Amino acid sequence: MEMAQDRELVEQWRDIQSAYFRTAGAIDRELEAKFNIGLNEFEILDLVADNADACRMKQLGQRTPMTQSALSKVVDRLQKAGLISRQSCEDDRRSLFLELTDAGRALHADAAVAHRTLLQENLSQPS
Amino acid sequence: MEMAQDRELVEQWRDIQSAYFRTAGAIDRELEAKFNIGLNEFEILDLVADNADACRMKQLGQRTPMTQSALSKVVDRLQKAGLISRQSCEDDRRSLFLELTDAGRALHADAAVAHRTLLQENLSQPS
DNA sequence: TGTCATTAGATGACACGTCATATAGATTGA
DNA sequence: TCAATCTATATGACGTGTCATCTAATGACA
Numbered sequence: 001m002e003m004a005q006d007r008e009l010v011e012q013w014r015d016i017q018s019a020y021f022r023t024a025g026a027i028d029r030e031l032e033a034k035f036n037i038g039l040n041e042f043e044i045l046d047l048v049a050d051n052a053d054a055c056r057m058k059q060l061g062q063r064t065p066m067t068q069s070a071l072s073k074v075v076d077r078l079q080k081a082g083l084i085s086r087q088s089c090e091d092d093r094r095s096l097f098l099e100l101t102d103a104g105r106a107l108h109a110d111a112a113v114a115h116r117t118l119l120q121e122n123l124s125q126p127s
Numbered sequence: 128m129e130m131a132q133d134r135e136l137v138e139q140w141r142d143i144q145s146a147y148f149r150t151a152g153a154i155d156r157e158l159e160a161k162f163n164i165g166l167n168e169f170e171i172l173d174l175v176a177d178n179a180d181a182c183r184m185k186q187l188g189q190r191t192p193m194t195q196s197a198l199s200k201v202v203d204r205l206q207k208a209g210l211i212s213r214q215s216c217e218d219d220r221r222s223l224f225l226e227l228t229d230a231g232r233a234l235h236a237d238a239a240v241a242h243r244t245l246l247q248e249n250l251s252q253p254s
Numbered sequence: 255t256g257t258c259a260t261t262a263g264a265t266g267a268c269a270c271g272t273c274a275t276a277t278a279g280a281t282t283g284a
Numbered sequence: 285t286c287a288a289t290c291t292a293t294a295t296g297a298c299g300t301g302t303c304a305t306c307t308a309a310t311g312a313c314a
Contacts, residue, residue: 013246016147022192056292057292058293061292067272069271069272069294069295072295073294074270076294077270093278093280096292119140120136123139167300167301183262188262195264196265196304199263219262221310222262
């Protein structure tokens with residue numbers, strides 16, 4: 001027997017899902033169309049842009065729900081796209097520093113505007 | 128220049144993402160471990176269980192953020208797992224009715240309990 | 255009735271995420 | 285100093301989602 005409380009829970013969950021998919025989808029489509037990068041790529045750019053320098057992969061991993069291997073592959077793509085560079089790190093040669101390239105910084109500046117705009121449009125919207 | 132309002136937006140967005148990933152991940156792992164189905168499979172089972180009979184693919188598509196083709200493949204898997212059956216529909220032979228098998232109904236009953244429990248644990252939690 | 259457009263659903267190529275594992279460097283302790 | 289262990293990151297096999305397209309059935313209209 002389904003309880004009323006259960007229905008509320010399920011509805012709350014659907015709201016979260018719906019907000020998430022609507023927003024993520026909208027951002028992803030626009031970033032893809034205008035800047036040729038996906039949402040995950042943008043979020044990494046955004047984190048790296050924020051941390052300026054001294055940004056290790058490991059630290060990034062803690063600021064995103066992405067898996068370590070997903071992160072590694074996203075960075076691969078960003079690097080292939082010439083938006084980010086991996087700098088090997090002297091005091092621990094297993095680590096890598098990430099740094100935006102000039103192209104990366106430029107693209108991030110524009111994409112961030114689109115990103116914030118879409119967040120605003122979608123998060124304030126009724127579910 | 129980054130505005131304070133933007134930071135709030137981005138934080139709100141991260142909260143949604145985090146709630147979504149934490150909850151979806153927890154449910155998915157548990158359903159996978161105990162019942163050998165994923166979250167999407169469960170959600171379809173759950174919708175079909177709710178709609179009882181007269182449940183067309185098309186209608187399902189409107190109640191989930193899944194793509195039509197994703198839905199088709201999820202139903203494939205559920206059918207292969209013997210949990211659901213596709214019944215062809217007399218008055219429109221392009222349509223299909225979906226129906227839980229006995230195994231499907233049994234699994235859904237158990238899985239729904241786990242599902243609701245995990246929703247409760249995760250949605251009430253602080254982000 | 256015959257053609258054209260539309261609709262329900264399936265499918266194949268492809269992209270991406272995940273898990274398990276590999277690799278290489280760091281650290282510990284005998 | 286060597287072996288064992290641990291840690292940071294990369295990689296390959298695999299599953300699943302997406303987009304574009306296909307097929308078959310329906311509807312509309314001349």
